[in-house]
Amino acid sequence: MKKLFFTSCFLLFLSSLQAQQKITLHFHNKVGDKDLQLFTETYTNKFGESFTVNRFKYYISKIILIDSDSKYYAFPSDYFLIDEADSLSKTITLTTAAKKINDIQFLIGIDSIKNVSGVQTGALDPMKGMFWTWNTGYVFAKLEGQSDASHAPQHLLSYHVGGFKQNENALRFVRLNIGQNVSTKNLILNINADILKWFDNTSTIKIANQSVCHQPGNFAMQLADNYAGMFSIQQ
């Protein structure tokens, strides 16, 4: 009992030293400069291929805030599933001891350890549908819709990207500059995610050539390279 009392004193003391700031990240899913509308809107990629979007989801994890001394404030065990269909999921709040920061870094996807350690809970529950059962592993990002350019049945556009093993690693880090010594006090970061980058970034991906990705491998890695560039901070 006495020990508990002192531990709580100590904890309280510690937390008073390290004032915690709450920062908020809002993810805004976009197609070019338009806000993403599921089902209803038709969009066109750089190659003139029109498409609709029915589902758009991706995992964000391993968030790190970096200050001007390159000091890291990490959130190693927080995993978030950003789902366009679930507006609450698009806002993340983090509590941090960082006072001023320059950059934010995160991983798109789920680290390999969590892919091999059995069934997880919360955002990582296989029930969320971001999971391959036949070849154990998380789907890191999912873009589904339809496109007249697609040769798949029902003109499906279905990109499920994942893969954590060697030679098929589709995990991608993203680092975004926020500014110079930006105060974390009540900080709100608006982060855009532009779907058009999936088709056109380091690789050229035409729906007419490949409209389906349902397994790890080269195509999944190309898509991952492309979408790794989809994020930007709204000014």
Add this chain to the structure above:
Amino acid sequence: MKIFSTIFILIVLIFSGIAWTNNSFKPTPLQFIVPKGWPQTVYDFKNNSLTKEGFELGRKLFYDERLSKDSTISCASCHQQFAAFATYDHNLSHGINNSLTTRNAPALQNLAWQKDFMWDGGINHLDMQPITPITADNEMGETLQSVIVKLNRSKEYKAMFKAAFGDETINTQRLTKAISQYVVLLVSSNSKYDKVMRGEAAFILPEQLGYDIFKQKCISCHKEPFFTDFSFRNNGITTDTTLNDFGRMKITRDKNDSLKFKIPSLRNVAVTAPYGHDGRFFSLMNVFDHYRKNMKVISNTDSLLQHKIPLSNFEIGQLTAFLYTLTDSSFLSNKMFAPPGYDITPNFIHNH
């Protein structure tokens, strides 16, 4: 100052409250016994401590048809105890709505030592395994969401989850951990062969001669004590053009892995017919004929099998006598693994 001490006292009370509720959750630990001379398990019991309550919950789930969409199929429909938890007498198993699996249901035994699951090794953790049959259209055809809704409707399940995990929450992780507690305890290590190895029994002559042949011709793949080294090999099996199953290649996308399948254990092989990843061999004789005549040597067929395996009829008789010593009747009839409330698997479980 007074405010502070009040806060402290409150915090202390909350902490001790938490400590108290934790203390009241005391499930009965179950011990996992590693048979003498066997390696350490691959399954990590630290993340899923075995308890009587967890095991009983897992057993109930394993035998519960509510895990399937139309409440007709349980895990036990395809994994029957008297067949060492393979599907008795079926090359392919039956799922909901007259569907068929595309592979032969393997025996479930000694899973604690296994790293990869399925014939192609696509599943990397025992806890992951139940999700596949539950959600596959040609097995139980259900969604995890709906299974959890159904379980939550049952007072009995709520109480059992509480007894096993400390509170009534039912989620995918708890569901699968409980099933693992049951299947991981399916250990077969008490066949005549094991007794001979322990010096408690002796082979009769044909068995001994069969064992000698086995050690010459089979053991490099069907390695003791599991009678598999768990690796993926091409044993000269050919493609079935209706199933087009290329095995391990589906997982690695490497051409060299074409037609490689996980070497099956031969424990309890006398009761697990038909054999092979798609159940194409209806008897052990078919398997022997495969190795001595019918197998097809292609570029990635295992180097040990480049010249097939010469086997005389005489040798086949002795090999068969030896393989029959791998039958572990105490495992096949262990009441602990029978459906809750029964001593043996009743007929209605295997009407598929």
